[in-house]
Amino acid sequence: MDLNNHPILETAASQIRDGKREDAKKLLAQFLKKNPQNEQGWVLLSYALDDNKQKIYALKRILQINPANTHVQARLSQFSAELIAPRSAPQSQRRPASTRSVPPVAAPKPSRPIQADILQPTARASALQSDKKSLLQSVSQSTGIPVRGATQVAPPFIAPKPVIAAYQHPKKFGFLRQIQTRLTISWRRTRMNWRFFSQSKLALVGVLLIVLFGMMALAFPILINSVWPRGVYDPVTGFDINIFQHPSPPGPGHILGTDSLGRDVLSMILAATPPTFVVGLTAALSTAFIGTLLSVTAAYFRGRVDMLITNLADVFLLFPAPIIMVIIGARYRDLTPLQLGLIYGFVTGMGGTTIVMRAQAIQVAAKPFMEAAHIAGGGAWHIITKHLIPSVMPLAALQMMLAVTGAVVADGFISFFGITRMSSNWGTIIYDAFIYGNISGSYGPPWHMLIPAAACFSLFAMGFYLVSRGLQRVASPATREEYR
């Protein structure tokens, strides 16, 4: 091969010789960009590449340029055969010229990738010593270029097998295939995120807690409809006639005992779980929705819109959400958990969440890729939905989780002070224990009511808090860098 005409090619060849395949790859890529029709460049690239599929692509390019290159044809067929059945590739198909410093007839090691003899200085030296002619021959064979002094030996031509077609890019995707691809990608992404998430043990504890409460929420309707007789175990009207003095300590039949009105404490606690979930999740979703909407709008339009939204958020930050809930509860006495969650979510979403998320959205909007999106002709809708919202989404998730904690405590607080006439709640259980629980009497405080209810409070809020920390880990670019 006449490399002297191309200093770049010579450098690349020496790099491949020294084992610097990556550098050679870069160099060759640059070279081939300028001279895409250079056959020798492609040949060298096919040696620099590691992946068999890529090699096949390079070899195909060579064949496009020079279909008569028999050596390349042979290699191509060999690689494609290897790709299909790497182990069982018949040795007879391999080119003897691919061996290193050994006469061409010697049996090659089957799994070793083909290496060019010209690229091996020792091989060349030894070959020179032994037989100059055979070297020239091998060079002419490996590059497919006639070299003066070398006899042209046509390698056996093996036609590429049709299986290669499977590796070609399909021109048309079916609908199912598209869905399959999307699912695969999202599954991979989920798995990666889960790996980041599960690095933190505390986040796993949080997931466990939420699952536990979910099971509690599911358990109540099942138990009340199957095992527990309604008259005894109803969370509001139940009364156990067989026990004389209420409140009674934990015992058979009542795992957590009964309260002063004769109701089963476990049943009350289980029954309070679904409304708490509803309050928390409604608050979380509405907070995230309002916060995302306002912050993204502010960050995209800037100027007056931004000023308006920021100042509005500053005003809303001053509103104490639980007190607002109490005031609204004073007028509409029978507020459902859904409505309470919405009120809390609205107030915090307009206030704190918007302030925190706007800061993030502004930072994102100032990044170069946003400018690129503008230049590329993206409209407001496209940029907001495709670029801004996805980048503030992790923070929105975090704010959601924090809102759950806040809403649950606020809900407990307002029912604790008996302001609203809501369904029973962990707060009301504690309140009942205080008020009717015979605290200062001979029995002492009803610990069996107080401790489970208080623990439910802490653990429920903590579960969401811990998950939010895990999510923060997933969202943070710094952690991603670490594990990339």
Added chain:
Amino acid sequence: MIRYLVNQTLLSIFKLFIFISIMFFFIQIMMPGDYIDQFSIYCNAECREELRTQLGLNLPIWQRYFQWLRQIATLDLGNSLNGEPIVDILKTVLPATLLVFFIGTIIAFMLGLWLGKRTSWTGSALLSRSVTLIGLTLNTSFPPWLTWLFTYLFIKGAGFAVMGEVGGLRTVSFMGLDNLLWKNIITTPSQIAWYMVVSFAFSALLFYFLKNIIDGLLHKSTPGLIYLLLILVGTYGLWRYFGFEPLAMDIMRLAWIPLASYILLTFGETMIIMQTSMEEIMRSEYISTARAKGLPDSVVLERHAARNALLPVVSRLVISLPYLITGVVIIESSVDWPGMGTSMWNALYWQNMPLVMSTLLLVGIVSLVARLALDIISAYLDPRIRYSSNKAPAR
């Protein structure tokens, strides 16, 4: 900078005005009945009308609104509906709140900062994880339950009758003070509470300057916990020096319950934010550089890492300041502490609107002033932040 501050101040006043106006209409339209209806058991319709005319409650709501605005504009908070001047009520009520929540916020902040620094720095995963979990559990626990637990466990054991009234709920207040001690003393408990708060603030400032001077001389950093202990000892010394120590200790005997429960409830949040902030800082390369230079760990932690991690924590604290009023209401009303929260809660309950609105006004002023202070502090802490008058900073 000055132009920016003036602009922001004017904007803050405008925001405050909007907040107050919304709350004024919202509460009055939303809550059924009014102040008179709460006391109308022995009163017929005519009598009620007469009382309403006396208090000016018969006017339409917008007229009352403008009346009240005119009053506020002349810096006069007016009278509460039961005839007391609101300034006097706030004067008696504010020191008790500050005693618990000002001191509590500072202690919780420093404790959380110190723990956050330690847990994110040291390698002992078990210890730091358990500290984190304990802080979180306390932070997410139900406030009334915690205060009640403290009252039950400690006050009853101390031997004075507090498990009174409603099943142990309304427990700690100035009512529990030692009568013999206060018999011949003219100053009221709230005045003493005020002195206590001022001496704490003085001690904190004094030791802050001392700490800065000593740190500068020795090229070392005093751990936050030692600084905190020094402040507390200094406060006690000031109480002794000015001679109101027995009275102050008598108040503290009751005040420590809301104080301790408030600290335990809130230090976890500061700790967590400090941890996340530190985690990001610890990854940056200048920390590795500092350690590679051979600097001692304490210097790297205090000078290089913690100082840079501080800004998000401070800004979060200031942003969450308005939420403090919720905490004040919850904690104070669950122990019946005679502070602003209880007073506002009761006023809301009786629909004593002038008092409610004045309290909200106070809260709004405090939090907006804190926001302005944050802008100045962050410009001081972070030299990259510069304000121009027409561009709001990215918070």
